[in-house]
Amino acid sequence: MNIAMLLDMASDGFGDRVVVGRTEDGMTPEWLRELSAGGARAVRSAGADAIIYLAVNGPAFQVALFAAARAGVPLVPLNYRLGSAQLDALLANHPRALGIADPDQADALRRAGLPAQSPQQWLAAAACAGDDGADFPADPEAPAVLIYTSGTTSAPKGVLLRHHNLVSYVFGTVEFAAADADDAALMSVPPYHIAAVSNALTNLYAGRRVLTLEDFTPSGWLELVRAQRITNAMVVPTMLARIVDADGLDRSVPSLRALAYGGAKMPVRVIETALREWPHVDFVNAYGLTETSSTISVLGPGEHRAAVASDDPHVRARLGSAGRPVPGIELEVRGERDEIVAAGEPGQIWVRGEQVSGEYAGQGSAIDERGFFHTRDHGRLDADGYLYIDGRVDDTIIRGAENIAPAEVEDVLLRHPDVLDAVVVGVPDEEWGQRIEAVVVTRDGIAIDAEQLRAVVRKSLRGAKTPDRITYWPELPRTATGKLVRRDIVTTLTADRKASLG
Structure with missing residues (x-):
C-alpha cells in the first residue's frame, strides 16, 4: 500500500476536519489531498525523480510528503543546519530532483543545478497545477522517503524507507479516526527527522490536527500549547529539561493530555520532575530509529506512574527504560558471538518486523538471514521484557x-x-x-x-x-x-x- 492511501482514507472519513495547522486557517484532508495531487502533477511535469525538502517544518512538508507518494518518487528531507560542503555532497546524489527550500537555503539548490522553490511557492504551484487524475503507484516496495542519518559519529547515510515499512508502522500503532475532533498535536522536531515523517502519517490517520514549532523556547512552547489547546505533544529530552528547569515560567497546560518523548536518553531527574509538575498528563517514552520507521518500543503512561510511585527498585528502574516492543516488533539482545543472551545480560540490540527497513541507499540491506536488523545500540532486556538502552556501539x-x-x-x-x-x-x-x-x-x-x-x-x-x-x-x-x-x-x-x- 502507498502512503497516499492513508490520505485518501482520511479524506473519505473526515475530509472537512482541520488536520494540519491552526484551527482558523489550517488544511483539511480534502484540501491536503488536492494539493498533493497538484504537487504530484508538478513533479511528473518536471520529470523529477525525487522531491528535495530543505526547509523548516510546516504544511508544505506534508504536501511534499504526499505529493512524492502520488508521483511515485521519494521525498528527501535534508538537514538545513549542515554546512555547505555537506549539503553539496548530499545534493549531488539527486541531480534530477525537484527542490523546495527556504530562501536562505536556496543557494544550495542552485549550486547543485536544481530549481529552487520556497515553501510558499511550492504550495501555490501545487494549488495551480490541479489533479490530472493519474493513479498513484500501488507498489508497496517503492521508496517513499530517503532520510540521511544525523552523522554524529560518521558521515550521513541515506536510510531508504519503503511504503510498506511506513504503512506497517501506522497500522501497527494507530487506530483509524481514533482522535476526537478537537484533538491537536504539537511537533517540535525538524522535517529531516524520522519522527516528523511518522507523526505526519500517524496523526493524519488518527484524525488529529498537527502543528509544528520549529524555533523552540520553553515559553514559546508553553504559550502555543495553551493558545491552540494542544492535547498531544512530542519533545526531545533537552526540550523537556529546559521547560521544567526554567525559572519564573507559567507551566500550566490544562489542555495537554499526553506527552511523548524520545530521540535521546531522558535523565530520570527530568521525567520525575515533569510527572510531579503535570500529574494529569500521560507520558510516553518512545524508542526507535530511522531504519525502523520510528518507534519500536514504548514505556506507557501507566508504567511511568507505577515506576515513580513504587518502592520496589526493580519497578522504579523502569522509569529509565524504553519500555516494551510495539505490536509487530521482535527484539533480541545478542552477545559477542551472536548468541541471544539471558534476561538482564548486556549485549547488542537486534530488531525484526515489517516496519523495519534496515536499508541504505547505494549500500543495500543490512538485514541478516533471519530478518533482524542490528540497531548498533547496546542494551538489555529484563525478565519482564523491558528494554534498557546503554548507548551506541560506536560510543x-x-x-x-x-x-x-x-x-x-x-x-x-x-x-x-x-x-x-x-x-x-x-x-x-x-x-x-x-x-x-x-x-x-x-x-x-x-x-x-x-x-x-x-x-x-x-x-x-x-x-x-x-x-x-x-x-x-x-x-x-x-x-x-x-x-x-x-x-x-x-x-x-x-x-x-x-x-x-x-
Missing part, C-alpha cells in the same frame, strides 16, 4: 582491555541535583588506548568540585569507570533532536589536553 570506550558504556557513567553524574547535562567520552591515550573524560553542565551559579563528582561515580561504579578528568562547559553540542555530537566533544577535549601539555 563504547575501550580503556585497556575493558569496554565501558558511557551511558552507565552519565546516569550516575545526572543523578546529582545540580548537574543539568553530562557526557562521557573516550579520548585517545598512549598508555590505555582511551581515557575516560566527562563534560558536565551545572545549574547557573553552582560550582561542583570535580573530585567530588569523581567520588560519586567511584562509589556507584568501579574505579575503572571513574572519569580521569571532568571539565565544565556552559552547554553540550547536540543536534536539533537532542543527540550528543560526540565527535565534536572528543575533538575539543583532545585539543584542550594538547594545549595544556604544551
Whole structure:
C-alpha cells in the first residue's frame, strides 16, 4: 500500500476536519489531498525523480510528503543546519530532483543545478497545477522517503524507507479516526527527522490536527500549547529539561493530555520532575530509529506512574527504560558471538518486523538471514521484557582491555541535583588506548568540585569507570533532536589536553 492511501482514507472519513495547522486557517484532508495531487502533477511535469525538502517544518512538508507518494518518487528531507560542503555532497546524489527550500537555503539548490522553490511557492504551484487524475503507484516496495542519518559519529547515510515499512508502522500503532475532533498535536522536531515523517502519517490517520514549532523556547512552547489547546505533544529530552528547569515560567497546560518523548536518553531527574509538575498528563517514552520507521518500543503512561510511585527498585528502574516492543516488533539482545543472551545480560540490540527497513541507499540491506536488523545500540532486556538502552556501539570506550558504556557513567553524574547535562567520552591515550573524560553542565551559579563528582561515580561504579578528568562547559553540542555530537566533544577535549601539555 502507498502512503497516499492513508490520505485518501482520511479524506473519505473526515475530509472537512482541520488536520494540519491552526484551527482558523489550517488544511483539511480534502484540501491536503488536492494539493498533493497538484504537487504530484508538478513533479511528473518536471520529470523529477525525487522531491528535495530543505526547509523548516510546516504544511508544505506534508504536501511534499504526499505529493512524492502520488508521483511515485521519494521525498528527501535534508538537514538545513549542515554546512555547505555537506549539503553539496548530499545534493549531488539527486541531480534530477525537484527542490523546495527556504530562501536562505536556496543557494544550495542552485549550486547543485536544481530549481529552487520556497515553501510558499511550492504550495501555490501545487494549488495551480490541479489533479490530472493519474493513479498513484500501488507498489508497496517503492521508496517513499530517503532520510540521511544525523552523522554524529560518521558521515550521513541515506536510510531508504519503503511504503510498506511506513504503512506497517501506522497500522501497527494507530487506530483509524481514533482522535476526537478537537484533538491537536504539537511537533517540535525538524522535517529531516524520522519522527516528523511518522507523526505526519500517524496523526493524519488518527484524525488529529498537527502543528509544528520549529524555533523552540520553553515559553514559546508553553504559550502555543495553551493558545491552540494542544492535547498531544512530542519533545526531545533537552526540550523537556529546559521547560521544567526554567525559572519564573507559567507551566500550566490544562489542555495537554499526553506527552511523548524520545530521540535521546531522558535523565530520570527530568521525567520525575515533569510527572510531579503535570500529574494529569500521560507520558510516553518512545524508542526507535530511522531504519525502523520510528518507534519500536514504548514505556506507557501507566508504567511511568507505577515506576515513580513504587518502592520496589526493580519497578522504579523502569522509569529509565524504553519500555516494551510495539505490536509487530521482535527484539533480541545478542552477545559477542551472536548468541541471544539471558534476561538482564548486556549485549547488542537486534530488531525484526515489517516496519523495519534496515536499508541504505547505494549500500543495500543490512538485514541478516533471519530478518533482524542490528540497531548498533547496546542494551538489555529484563525478565519482564523491558528494554534498557546503554548507548551506541560506536560510543563504547575501550580503556585497556575493558569496554565501558558511557551511558552507565552519565546516569550516575545526572543523578546529582545540580548537574543539568553530562557526557562521557573516550579520548585517545598512549598508555590505555582511551581515557575516560566527562563534560558536565551545572545549574547557573553552582560550582561542583570535580573530585567530588569523581567520588560519586567511584562509589556507584568501579574505579575503572571513574572519569580521569571532568571539565565544565556552559552547554553540550547536540543536534536539533537532542543527540550528543560526540565527535565534536572528543575533538575539543583532545585539543584542550594538547594545549595544556604544551
